[in-house]
Amino acid sequence: NAGVMQNPRHLVRRRGQEARLRCSPMKGHSHVYWYRQLPEEGLKFMVYLQKENIIDESGMPKERFSAEFPKEGPSILRIQQVVRGDSAAYFCASSRNGGRTEAFFGQGTRLTVV
């Protein structure tokens, strides 16, 4: 049973470009979380999705960031017009059920904005 798959592992974008980060959850998991981790800081919640629905986006910046989890295919975190401050590691996690259930993390995508 493959774990949570994230790609790409490393992504370099110039300021103003778009970044698309992909996450395929574990088999049988229909709940996906996105987190951001800055150097020397903890994991910060961004968004929680179920298939075709955004359940909680309270941690998502209001502009330039969006997320989706379509019926078919991976979850996508999209960052438009990237800025240097967007450079971070972005982690996706999935769980079988929403509440009171552990989530399993992918290896992350390291975004560098130059």
Next chain:
Amino acid sequence: EDQVTQSPEALRLQEGESSSLNCSYTVSGLRGLFWYRQDPGKGPEFLFTLYSAGEEKEKERLKATLTKKESFLHITAPKPEDSATYLCAVQAVNTGNQFYFGTGTSLTVIP
């Protein structure tokens, strides 16, 4: 305001020297407390889930315990391969399903 505080920030142990990591939390209505291990450049690896005060979970040299205010991760006779950052996260009634993480304890075990 919900808070998760981990201590110490960093810990250096000699191989075989047992110790404990602390995770204290102030949340309204704990739904679950989760321990993860994170190696440099990798994603967090799930270790334990605890739901209620008095609960304990064990795995190899690790044992996690939970009270109403805090959780401990006890490491017995650690080995160099136990070196990692250990993260604590909580789910609370008023924050829905999101996991609220502490900043972690960086553990180094010296041979």
